[in-house]
Amino acid sequence: MTKTRIGLLGTGPWAARTHAPALAAHPGVEFSGVWGRRPAAAAALAAEHGTRAYEDLDALFAASDAVACALPPDVQAPLAVRAAAAGCHLLLDKPVATTVAGAREVALTAEKAGVASVVFCTLRFAADTASWVEEQTAAGGWYLARAHWLGALFSPGAAGAAGAYAASPWRREKGALWDVGPHVLSVLLPVLGDVTEVNAVAGPGDTRHLLLHHASGAGSTATLTLSAPVPAADAGITLFGERGHAAMPRWADAVGSFGAAVDALLAAARDGVPHACDVRFGLRVTEILAAAEAQLG
CATH class of the missing domain: 3.30.360.10 (Dihydrodipicolinate Reductase; domain 2)
Structure with a gap:
């Protein structure tokens, strides 16, 4: 069975402790590479999990069928737009963005590109x-x-x-x-x-x-x-x-929960049926939180 190539964007503690181990262990995934804003950290994380570090983000997109993001939300959003436009399915962290405009651009680009998406809200996958x-x-x-x-x-x-x-x-x-x-x-x-x-x-x-x-x-x-x-x-x-x-x-096992989110993305990409916790859901969450923030001034 052909494995889905998934690259990782991000090298922080969430990426190192959850995303990278889950991608490396998933039987349906080829962990295609790591990109980070700190090249040395990307190289170390890639070496730990037997994959390749990329300094050229577009090269990682070209080598991947999907990307997983472990980045601050307002760094994640524009890179997710680039990844979707390059034809990569999206496994995003929450929140998608902290502005409605940023989240909406990701949702619209994913829809236009016809790529699947899942937003990793832990409680929906544990x-x-x-x-x-x-x-x-x-x-x-x-x-x-x-x-x-x-x-x-x-x-x-x-x-x-x-x-x-x-x-x-x-x-x-x-x-x-x-x-x-x-x-x-x-x-x-x-x-x-x-x-x-x-x-x-x-x-x-x-x-x-x-x-x-x-x-x-x-x-x-x-x-x-x-x-x-x-x-x-x-x-x-x-x-x-x-x-x-x-x-x-109660819940536990972040790595296992992320593995379930990977399963959900693979199914959505294979079947063409959007997951309930996709980027459109992520957009709606951003709209609600932005409305609350606006009231607080």
Whole structure:
């Protein structure tokens, strides 16, 4: 069976710990190469996984059937446009961009080029949470959801992987709304329907409180932060409806979750059927977050 050639854009901790190991281990993938803004880092990551580093981005596109992105969103978006125009399928990180115009350009270019796309929202691909979302969407009858994502990346005492991600300039600038907001919306939208009204209030640090109205008539609340005290760090979503309440299960294994996202991209490219979490969905998430940000001033 012919393997799909997938190249990787990005060399940061998320690329090194999740994307590269998953691509190298996937039985249906030929890991076609690595490009990064730091050539030395690209060379080291490529050598670790038995592939080639590219300094010429167009050359990597030419050597690939698809590209996976592990880049800041507003670096990702214009490079995704170039990749789609070159005929490469897209496996994007969330958010697609932090401007509606940037996300829309990616979506329009992908549609024009006829390439498949998947946006890697972890909760939609981690085995336990993905099946839970499908079950609750099928069950219906929900009238309220309560979500919280209390990250401690920016708090004193955060270390290890948290410290590496906290050093990201875009996370420092955009905060939890844009970093973990897409995760929460990736669950709320399929279960409760599209967001028809957004209300946003700022809390301490980068904390943001959202009150959302959905097309189904349901409402949801979400508290998002990367500034929670380390002992308070937690994340969860609970639904309330006709049959009582349902709490989303815990999740783990980012590499396995990314492998499932690769499976989804391969299926969409093979069958021509768009995935529910494609770049158009990513655009809608960007529109909702931009509307919340505009209210905050």
